[in-house]
Amino acid sequence: NAGVTQTPKFRVLKTGQSMTLLCAQDMNHEYMYWYRQDPGMGLRLIHYSVGEGTTAKGEVPDGYNVSRLKKQNFLLGLESAAPSQTSVYFCASEGAGANVLTFGAGSRLTVL
Amino acid sequence: AQSVTQLGSHVSVSEGALVLLRCNYSSSVPPYLFWYVQYPNQGLQLLLKYTSAATLVKGINGFEAEFKKSETSFHLTKPSAHMSDAAEYFCAVRLSGNTPLVFGKGTRLSVIA
Numbered sequence: 001n002a003g004v005t006q007t008p009k010f011r012v013l014k015t016g017q018s019m020t021l022l023c024a025q026d027m028n029h030e031y032m033y034w035y036r037q038d039p040g041m042g043l044r045l046i047h048y049s050v051g052e053g054t055t056a057k058g059e060v061p062d063g064y065n066v067s068r069l070k071k072q073n074f075l076l077g078l079e080s081a082a083p084s085q086t087s088v089y090f091c092a093s094e095g096a097g098a099n100v101l102t103f104g105a106g107s108r109l110t111v112l
Numbered sequence: 113a114q115s116v117t118q119l120g121s122h123v124s125v126s127e128g129a130l131v132l133l134r135c136n137y138s139s140s141v142p143p144y145l146f147w148y149v150q151y152p153n154q155g156l157q158l159l160l161k162y163t164s165a166a167t168l169v170k171g172i173n174g175f176e177a178e179f180k181k182s183e184t185s186f187h188l189t190k191p192s193a194h195m196s197d198a199a200e201y202f203c204a205v206r207l208s209g210n211t212p213l214v215f216g217k218g219t220r221l222s223v224i225a
Contacts, residue, residue, distance in 0.1 A: 004155075033212060040121065042202060042217035043156075050210060058212060090155055099144060099163055099206075101213065103155030 002026055006091050006104035013081045013111045021076040021107050023091030031094040032074035036087040049074055081111045114139045116203045118216035126224050131190040133219050135203030145186040146204040147177055156202060198223045
């Protein structure tokens with residue numbers, strides 16, 4: 001089925017560990033986004049990409065890095081996880097000019 | 113800077129009653145406006161969007177929203193609530209087609225039988 005796939009769906013980390021969240025889309029979309037969702041805070045943009053090889057900072061980029069080496073993949077990295085990064089992370093993709101974001105099912109990350 | 117404010121973090125209505133979820137935006141130019149819905153343990157999906165065409169926008173599942181420039185509002189309504197409408201609803205704004213969406217904090221809708 002066409003869509004946005006996030007892996008892993010769940011992960012528990014210890015403070016200071018590193019990890020990478022993978023987002024893959026098979027719709028040939030140009031734009032990809034990483035958001036985090038926290039209770040009472042809505043969705044906040046971490047980083048985004050408007051095309052292969054490009055990335056840009058969003059509202060809350062500190063502590064995260066991203067890469068878009070292939071058009072269909074957008075990776076979100078945590079180099080040294082902190083408890084404040086406990087959250088649900090959502091990836092979304094969008095075709096240029098479409099004005100419709102397609103979201104993945106989310107990745108729940110807990111940092112102890 | 114663009115932003116949206118959703119009034120009420122939690123709204124509770126009876127089944128069959130009117131649903132009204134409020135959203136006000138802040139933007140220096142007419143923006144694009146959206147409503148997304150999130151069912152439990154799922155990602156968000158688009159309900160409807162305003163992109164400078166008709167000011168009354170109809171979406172899926174019987175929802176609609178009206179863009180009112182004078183009030184800087186984009187409230188979401190549905191005449192008759194169903195139990196299946198229980199979810200979290202997010203209003204979002206963007207200035208142009210290639211800028212990221214900015215989401216509100218969300219409103220959780222509960223429907224009481």
